[in-house]
Amino acid sequence: MDCSSLVPLLLVLLLIGVPSQSSFAKETSVDLVNKICPQTYDSDLCLKIFRSDPRLATADARGLGQIIVEACLASAKQVVNNLGSLINSTMTSPRKDVFETCLKNYNAVLSSLETAKNLLLSPKKYIFAVNFTDIATANILSCDTTFFVSPEPDIPAKLDKVILKTEGIA
Numbered sequence: 774m775d776c777s778s779l780v781p782l783l784l785v786l787l788l789i790g791v792p793s794q795s796s797f798a799k800e801t802s803v804d805l806v807n808k809i810c811p812q813t814y815d816s817d818l819c820l821k822i823f824r825s826d827p828r829l830a831t832a833d834a835r836g837l838g839q840i841i842v843e844a845c846l847a848s849a850k851q852v853v854n855n856l857g858s859l860i861n862s863t864m865t866s867p868r869k870d871v872f873e874t875c876l877k878n879y880n881a882v883l884s885s886l887e888t889a890k891n892l893l894l895s896p897k898k899y900i901f902a903v904n905f906t907d908i909a910t911a912n913i914l915s916c917d918t919t920f921f922v923s924p925e926p927d928i929p930a931k932l933d934k935v936i937l938k939t940e941g942i943a
Contacts, residue, residue: 802832838902839893845909846886853879855932875916885909 800808806829810819822844823829828836856876863869889905892898916936 802829802837805834805837835893835899838899839890842886842890842893842902842906845906846883846890849879849882849886849909849913852932852936853883859932871919874919878912878916878919881912882909885912 806820806823810816810823813819819841823837823840826840826844828840832840853876856872856879860869860872860876863872885905885908889902889909892902892905913936
């Protein structure tokens with residue numbers, strides 16, 4: 774699961790977290806995760822993320838959103854670190870330009886996800902977190918597009934693995 778399936782998942786979590794609009798309001802967070810994760814792009818990663826977090830047992834819908842946003846943030850930070858290393862070790866201009874463009878995209882991802890994380894803590898503004906996860910997803914996908922349209926489209930294996938994970942969470 775990368776950060777590109779995060780938006781639909783977060784939308785579902787936030788909508789089912791509104792008791793007046795949902796018959797799922799009385800389900801446990803574990804039940805919700807077991808229903809939601811199979812509907813995501815990478816259900817195994819989704820389940821792994823939630824089941825590895827001790828907050829799962831007591832999390833409400835916003836708490837579940839917090840868990841997934843934090844997982845996406847951690848993955849995006851790995852991408853930023855890998856891109857920084859690649860920029861420093863790359864001499865060719867076209868390739869370095871691609872890494873620098875992706876780094877800008879992923880810095881925007883981090884900013885958007887931090888905002889989403891903070892909004893999820895607000896009792897009245899949490900629904901707006903979806904807007905920022907959507908922005909993060911767009912920036913993640915934009916980085917992928919940059920690689921595909923570049924003169925040297927191959928993504929280094931180490932970076933590709935982390936980007937794919939981040940895309941899966943998103």
